[in-house]
Amino acid sequence: MRKFLGLCVALAFLSALFPGCAGMEQTVRDNPKTTIGAGTGVLGGAVVGGLLGGRRGALVGGLLGGLAGGAVGHYLDQQEKDRAQTSREYDYSPSQGTRIRIEAVQANPETISPGETVNINLTYAVLTPTADTQVLVRETREILWNDNSVGKTSIDISREGGTWKSTVPITLPANASPGNYRVIASIETRSAGTDRRETFFRIVP
Numbered sequence: 001m002r003k004f005l006g007l008c009v010a011l012a013f014l015s016a017l018f019p020g021c022a023g024m025e026q027t028v029r030d031n032p033k034t035t036i037g038a039g040t041g042v043l044g045g046a047v048v049g050g051l052l053g054g055r056r057g058a059l060v061g062g063l064l065g066g067l068a069g070g071a072v073g074h075y076l077d078q079q080e081k082d083r084a085q086t087s088r089e090y091d092y093s094p095s096q097g098t099r100i101r102i103e104a105v106q107a108n109p110e111t112i113s114p115g116e117t118v119n120i121n122l123t124y125a126v127l128t129p130t131a132d133t134q135v136l137v138r139e140t141r142e143i144l145w146n147d148n149s150v151g152k153t154s155i156d157i158s159r160e161g162g163t164w165k166s167t168v169p170i171t172l173p174a175n176a177s178p179g180n181y182r183v184i185a186s187i188e189t190r191s192a193g194t195d196r197r198e199t200f201f202r203i204v205p
Contacts, residue, residue: 105183
């Protein structure tokens with residue numbers, strides 16, 4: 001079952017008005033089942049909120065430092081495996097309570113140029129004791145350059161048991177500083193704690 005974000009809300013994050021999502025048309029082409037329009041812009045480098053499969057969530061955050069002037073694009077969300085399959089793969093039993101586990105975090109592509117879009121993909125498992133259990137998960141993605149935070153987004157979203165994949169596209173400013181950028185992705189719940197994993201992407205002139 002695949003579920004995608006349907007409504008975007010622009011939020012102010014910095015004091016200036018930044019450009020919209022220049023790479024969003026490509027993102028929509030790469031995800032043809034999404035119902036998100038390609039022309040929606042963002043304000044202040046921040047973004048996106050809406051209805052996610054009937055669950056309310058607002059993605060907030062923005063870009064700073066070497067990425068200031070870029071834009072965070074539309075959040076994409078889908079369930080890759082159901083609760084039963086995920087539970088089998090983790091040899092999970094209800095007596096273990098609620099558990100969460102990041103399976104992968106990936107920047108795609110890993111090497112890009114200023115003005116292009118990098119997708120920060122996050123895949124994780126939510127293991128629940130019953131089929132009707134809903135878990136409020138906070139997804140966070142933070143980008144660091146030279147150990148300084150230059151961007152951060154987070155979203156609180158209700159999840160049922162299963163394996164989930166979400167994507168946040170980031171369109172780089174035309175003057176983005178070249179170098180290696182570290183991405184720290186985390187998921188957090190009150191009942192199951194926090195899991196983190198890292199990846200990177202490289203900006204070349």
